[in-house]
Amino acid sequence: MEPELVVPTMEAIRRWSGVECPNAAARHGLADMVGLIAELEKLRGTMVFEDEPSSFELAMRDCMEPGA
Numbered sequence: 001m002e003p004e005l006v007v008p009t010m011e012a013i014r015r016w017s018g019v020e021c022p023n024a025a026a027r028h029g030l031a032d033m034v035g036l037i038a039e040l041e042k043l044r045g046t047m048v049f050e051d052e053p054s055s056f057e058l059a060m061r062d063c064m065e066p067g068a
Contacts, residue, residue, distance in 0.1 A: 003034040
């Protein structure tokens with residue numbers, strides 16, 4: 001059985017970008033998004049990167065190219 005999210009997501013993609021769902025594999029991929037969204041919802045409130053601006057600044061400095 002296909003999750004309820006699939007058809008509205010296909011319609012939203014079509015309206016925003018004009019792209020139709022090309023095949024069954026793409027539709028199946030949208031169905032897999034339900035599990036991914038559930039996993040991300042479990043992480044809500046546990047990620048604190050945004051809560052610590054100093055960590056963000058440190059991460060940016062660590063990513064800088066030498067001599068920049």
